[in-house]
Amino acid sequence: VAELAGVSITTVSFVMNNKTGSNVWISDETRQKVLAAARTLNYRPLSAAQALATKRSNTLAVMIPHVENLFYPHLAAAIQREAEKSNFEVVIYNTDNDPGREEAFLDALLRRGVDGVVTQTYQWSTADIDQLIEAGVAVVIHGDRPTHPFADNLMLDEVKAVEAVMAYLVRQGHRRIATIAGPPTSWGGRLRKKGYLSGLRRHDMAVEESLIRETRFKRGDGAQAMEALLALPEPPTAVFAANDLLAIDALLFAVDAGRSVPEDVAIVGFDNIPEATIVRPRLTTVHKDVNLLAAAGVEMLMERINCDEVLPARRKILPYEIIYRESA
Amino acid sequence: VAELAGVSITTVSFVMNNKTGSNVWISDETRQKVLAAARTLNYRPLSAAQALATKRSNTLAVMIPHVENLFYPHLAAAIQREAEKSNFEVVIYNTDNDPGREEAFLDALLRRGVDGVVTQTYQWSTADIDQLIEAGVAVVIHGDRPTHPFADNLMLDEVKAVEAVMAYLVRQGHRRIATIAGPPTSWGGRLRKKGYLSGLRRHDMAVEESLIRETRFKRGDGAQAMEALLALPEPPTAVFAANDLLAIDALLFAVDAGRSVPEDVAIVGFDNIPEATIVRPRLTTVHKDVNLLAAAGVEMLMERINCDEVLPARRKILPYEIIYRESA
DNA sequence: CTGAAAGCGCTTACAG
DNA sequence: CTGAAAGCGCTTACAG
Numbered sequence: 140v141a142e143l144a145g146v147s148i149t150t151v152s153f154v155m156n157n158k159t160g161s162n163v164w165i166s167d168e169t170r171q172k173v174l175a176a177a178r179t180l181n182y183r184p185l186s187a188a189q190a191l192a193t194k195r196s197n198t199l200a201v202m203i204p205h206v207e208n209l210f211y212p213h214l215a216a217a218i219q220r221e222a223e224k225s226n227f228e229v230v231i232y233n234t235d236n237d238p239g240r241e242e243a244f245l246d247a248l249l250r251r252g253v254d255g256v257v258t259q260t261y262q263w264s265t266a267d268i269d270q271l272i273e274a275g276v277a278v279v280i281h282g283d284r285p286t287h288p289f290a291d292n293l294m295l296d297e298v299k300a301v302e303a304v305m306a307y308l309v310r311q312g313h314r315r316i317a318t319i320a321g322p323p324t325s326w327g328g329r330l331r332k333k334g335y336l337s338g339l340r341r342h343d344m345a346v347e348e349s350l351i352r353e354t355r356f357k358r359g360d361g362a363q364a365m366e367a368l369l370a371l372p373e374p375p376t377a378v379f380a381a382n383d384l385l386a387i388d389a390l391l392f393a394v395d396a397g398r399s400v401p402e403d404v405a406i407v408g409f410d411n412i413p414e415a416t417i418v419r420p421r422l423t424t425v426h427k428d429v430n431l432l433a434a435a436g437v438e439m440l441m442e443r444i445n446c447d448e449v450l451p452a453r454r455k456i457l458p459y460e461i462i463y464r465e466s467a
Numbered sequence: 468v469a470e471l472a473g474v475s476i477t478t479v480s481f482v483m484n485n486k487t488g489s490n491v492w493i494s495d496e497t498r499q500k501v502l503a504a505a506r507t508l509n510y511r512p513l514s515a516a517q518a519l520a521t522k523r524s525n526t527l528a529v530m531i532p533h534v535e536n537l538f539y540p541h542l543a544a545a546i547q548r549e550a551e552k553s554n555f556e557v558v559i560y561n562t563d564n565d566p567g568r569e570e571a572f573l574d575a576l577l578r579r580g581v582d583g584v585v586t587q588t589y590q591w592s593t594a595d596i597d598q599l600i601e602a603g604v605a606v607v608i609h610g611d612r613p614t615h616p617f618a619d620n621l622m623l624d625e626v627k628a629v630e631a632v633m634a635y636l637v638r639q640g641h642r643r644i645a646t647i648a649g650p651p652t653s654w655g656g657r658l659r660k661k662g663y664l665s666g667l668r669r670h671d672m673a674v675e676e677s678l679i680r681e682t683r684f685k686r687g688d689g690a691q692a693m694e695a696l697l698a699l700p701e702p703p704t705a706v707f708a709a710n711d712l713l714a715i716d717a718l719l720f721a722v723d724a725g726r727s728v729p730e731d732v733a734i735v736g737f738d739n740i741p742e743a744t745i746v747r748p749r750l751t752t753v754h755k756d757v758n759l760l761a762a763a764g765v766e767m768l769m770e771r772i773n774c775d776e777v778l779p780a781r782r783k784i785l786p787y788e789i790i791y792r793e794s795a
Numbered sequence: 796c797t798g799a800a801a802g803c804g805c806t807t808a809c810a811g
Numbered sequence: 812c813t814g815a816a817a818g819c820g821c822t823t824a825c826a827g
Binding site for chain 4: 796797799804808
């Protein structure tokens with residue numbers, strides 16, 4: 140390649156990688172020559188070749204379950220910024236919650252030989268994760284499922300967060316609290332529902348099936364759920380939605396239907412996406428910090444990657460915070 | 468690799484790639500053997516090795532200027548879905564409009580040896596694009612800059628779209644129309660401003676500097692601009708914002724300041740992002756179709772990739788549509 | 796119908 | 812301080 144400018148290809152490789160370590164020394168003179176040549180030739184080592192030779196791709200992957208929820212693009216971007224600091228590339232993969240696409244992602248991961256992945260998945264089995272681990276890829280999972288002896292978990296204490304929301308709602312005088320729960324197939328949906336249920340219990344409120352609406356995490360589903368809730372003979376005075384997408388949907392439906400929020404129904408969400416401040420009234424919600432998540436995730440990944448043995452599972456719980464705005 | 472299951476590594480490669488073409492024939496028997504072995508071994512060819520051997524990465528890159536504008540995550544996701552049909556991976560790169568990150572992206576592109584890229588860039592020079600073309604990567608650019616003899620352009624007729632918006636506003640009786648123009652460094656900003664100006668001209672309205680606010684494309688900037696506009700001795704009765712992010716910002720500011728939209732000020736945006744329907748009043752805007760953009764972009768890329776010579780520049784203009792909602 | 800061999804562009808012991 | 816050589820895991824003429 141760039142040895143057209145003086146020396147051996149070995150030497151070029153050494154200076155490009157600053158391999159001035161163990162028993163390699165490059166004279167300043169040749170180093171300059173090489174650097175100059177590289178510059179004029181506009182030389183850039185092909186990452187595919189490097190990956191092949193070193194068995195390290197310097198690539199991280201992140202899987203996001205959908206794009207329409209701004210939380211995920213933001214998370215992905217944050218991870219990208221974070222990974223750059225360690226000179227890692229990141230490839231972002233959107234599955235739209237499609238099991239087929241999750242499988243395809245697993246395949247792509249393995250074929251590309253990424254060094255690590257941070258993911259949130261509905262479908263992967265322990266066997267799938269085994270494959271990754273065996274292939275030497277580090278994995279951190281958002282949420283607590285599936286648990287795996289050699290994969291890390293990264294999450295908020297979502298149950299506790301929702302319990303705190305419930306306590307707040309009760310303090311506001313609410314005794315009929317509904318939830319728009321999201322899909323039970325998602326760990327987030329399950330955890331948040333669990334928090335709702337235990338919140339009910341702690342305050343001696345009965346669970347009423349009609350106040351629990353399971354939905355997907357899709358735009359539109361929140362409105363539908365809210366419609367059903369408002370049509371109840373005895374409608375709830377407050378509703379906790381399992382994420383902001385749903386909450387905003389529900390809030391808009393209520394407002395457009397002529398109810399006032401929070402007077403007629405209080406609404407609180409989860410995630411704190413940017414849209415939470417552009418609806419009126421502004422959405423009260425629990426803040427899930429994308430940058431914290433990204434930093435912690437990449438850090439855990441890096442520790443695994445820069446370590447020879449495969450570490451046992453770790454679990455990291457990040458802080459949450461309730462953001463009190465106008466909807467509750 | 469998987470030849471532990473019978474035959475030569477050549478044969479494996481042949482069956483994996485269905486290379487049953489020119490002078491290669493594989494007996495059904497061996498084919499089955501190989502397939503079976505591959506399955507039990509869970510074999511997946513390493514893409515890095517394939518890329519190295521074939522000089523083709525089967526990867527597309529897309530650069531997006533920011534994430535906070537949902538338009539771009541959506542565009543990226545659409546491109547990803549589209550590329551999958553041709554069995555291409557796509558790597559998404561977010562620059563946040565940072566020139567340094569744009570440079571880094573160029574570098575990453577070249578090193579990774581992507582086959583094609585669709586981009587929208589403020590900073591790349593013709594020389595930068597030359598580098599890509601020479602390296603054999605196909606490039607399609609959103610917008611019309613920089614023009615390059617061997618890169619394709621893909622865009623709406625943004626000028627005409629804005630002229631249509633202006634005509635509509637005039638038809639509604641507006642004679643004092645302002646614009647929140649976005650940055651003049653972006654082609655979108657420039658084009659849309661051009662449309663605004665020519666719209667003014669067509670309807671014999673004078674251009675008034677105080678009615679033209681140049682901003683970044685950042686959340687918050689629209690509010691600031693709207694504040695200035697409303698504080699004018701003679702405020703505008705309508706404002707065209709260069710994108711929905713800005714428009715929504717402006718709309719919220721006006722509403723929160725007690726003006727009614729569109730009675731006191733009409734507002735129209737550009738892009739038609741999902742948020743446009745979650746503000747009240749709902750935003751009137753021009754629809755820029757992400758799926759069309761993605762399909763056309765990937766198609767142009769594929770044509771270049773599957774063609775031996777390098778095609779001369781082409782330009783594709785996509786249709787736009789004004790979506791009339793409540794804000795104007 | 797199938798295999799041996801060279802080559803893709805790098806890195807890394809190993810010699811000198 | 813520097814270079815020759817093997818090897819990373821694939822593909823692809825070329826022989827047979």
